[in-house]
Amino acid sequence: MxxxxxxxxxxxxxxxxxxxxxxxxxxxxxxxxxxxxxxxxxxxxxxxxxxxxxxxxxxxxxxxxxxxxxxxxxxxxxxxxxxxxxxxxxxxxxxxxxxxxxxxxSCAPEPLDSEDPLFMLYTSGSTGKPKGILHTQAGYLLYASITQQYVFDYRPGDVYACVADIGWITGHSYVVYGPLCNGATTVLFESIPTYPDPGRYWEMVERLGVRQFYGAPTALRLLLKAGDHHVHKYDRSSLATLGCVGEPLNDEAWVWYHSVVGEGRCTVVDTWWQTETGGISIAPRPSPDDSTPKPGFPMRPFFGIQPVLVDDQGNELHGPNVSGNLCIRHPWPGMARSIYGDHGRFMDTYYRPYPGLYFSGDGARRDGEGHYQITGRVDDVINVKGHRIGTAEIMIHEWLKQQW
The missing domain is CATH 3.30.750 (Transcription Regulator spoIIAA)
Structure with missing residues (x-):
């Protein structure tokens, strides 16, 4: 739809x-x-x-x-x-x-258990076969609502705009479930950010009085190239928080987002999370008001998230200034519960590569202040049924299965 x-x-x-x-x-x-x-x-x-x-x-x-x-x-x-x-x-x-x-x-709500399924959302796997990531009732809704409130500093009466398509997890958590659970006015964005011109987002901000804006780095880089005049012709004084999600936000785009769109006064929250986490896992906020976000850094784990960096052998990397495979140590409310119809694949993909840890498939760096920066996917080497093999080998394996 x-x-x-x-x-x-x-x-x-x-x-x-x-x-x-x-x-x-x-x-x-x-x-x-x-x-x-x-x-x-x-x-x-x-x-x-x-x-x-x-x-x-x-x-x-x-x-x-x-x-x-x-x-x-x-x-x-x-x-x-x-x-x-x-x-x-x-x-x-x-x-x-x-x-x-x-x-x-009128329709009475169906009584359900907290762990009953709420929705599934398909995400492409490393093998190319889509995975039906399954989220459940209570934990997901709790995590979506609390992250929307605290990461974006949502306050009653705010107009909140996440411009993601609802077909992705960002749209589920931060267009529909999180904001509505908090009683927010949430904006639905149809079309693309450059139609009818590259000022589409900022015209919307002025017209609706948007206080929190959540977009994607790809769109921001595109709008940066289109020129500042598309931003300056609209009043953006209502804005207080500028978020981004989807991939690391490069330094040039971060500075433009902060200084041009946010006029140097808005907090930029560069967030890291996944379909499988259900909501934001690492972000600059919440934090003390005098804490300055770093370009390119999601920075801090959200409440209850315990990031762990490990090497390819599963050894935990301690201390500052280290890089490794990003895992999470303990469960959190919004975590996916399974892949629909294939729990074995769920375990193989996320929990068997490094026993006792959730494996995100991303690499990360922890700097001297303990802040995290995402370095990109590490799926060129993946653990499948206990064996570490390359993505090319997995693709060949899947192709052979289809032939027979």
Whole structure:
């Protein structure tokens, strides 16, 4: 589905009745959607007639029709209206808004255990086969809400804008679940940051009075190149916190984000976390007010997170000025509980490489002050069923399995 209030409502409706939702990015192909439907044995698909992105339309219903053609598990396709375009409807399809008008607007919540599944979200694995990362009810919601509150210094009445697509974990945790749990006004961003011009984000900030803004380094670097005039023509005085996520933010972009967008007065929080962690794991905030964030450094572990750096043999690296494979020592509320339908793969990927630790797949450096900097993926060497082999070997292994 496109980024829309109806998408958020659909997620929350699933949570209310105890159904596991799996949001798929609207830009994926029919084949990618089909693989996720089949892996999850999904019985209902919710989509829209079309999506609008950067002035172009994406034929979502056609993509879904192609995907579900070979999926016997799908019993119903619900189709919402985004553009009003005419789309073919089959006996399996229902027009969503019409179906909603024919049922009661009251629905008692289903009582669930704290460890019952809430949602799954697919992330590509090192082998190329998507992994259905499974998150549960209470722990995930607690972690999403508390990180949104403390990392971004959210206060009642603030307008909070995370511009991530809801199809990714950032959209789940920091567009929908975290902000709404805290009672925040949360902004849904549709389209791309350069349409109709590179001032799109900052026009939104002025128009809505956004106090916290959470974006991606790739977009920030693109906007930096477009020139400062797209920033300066909009009032950004409402901004207090500028966040970024997705990859390390390089020094040039960090300085531009802080000095140009934030006018030198806004805190920049460069965050590190993963689909599997459920929420932010390392960030400059919360911290004392006189603490200055470092460009390129997420810096500090969040409450309850205990980072560990180990070498390839699993030996812990102590002290300052060391680099190694980034692991986490103790459990935390937002951690994923499994890969849907393949718990063995879950253990092989995250817990068997370094017994007793969660292995993130990232490398990191701890500096002289004990602050952490992410150095990039270390998946060129991965532990699979106790054997350390290279990514190329894994790809060959998977290809051979498919042939036989």
């Amino acid at each position: 496109p980024a829309s209030p109806l998408l958020a409502a659909t997620m929350l409706a699933c949570a209310r009745i105890g159904a596991i939702h799996s949001v798929v990015f609207a830009g994926f192909s029919a084949e990618a959607l089909k693989s996720r439907i089949l892996d999850a044995s999904a019985s209902v698909v919710v989509t829209a007639d079309e999506a609008v992105r950067g002035g172009k339309t994406i034929p979502l219903k056609s993509i879904v029709d192609e995907a579900v053609g070979g999926c016997q598990c799908v019993q119903r396709v619900l189709v919402s209206q985004r553009t009003g375009a005419h789309v073919p409807m089959t006996p399996r399809d229902l027009q969503l808004e019409q179906a909603m008008s024919e049922v009661s607007d």
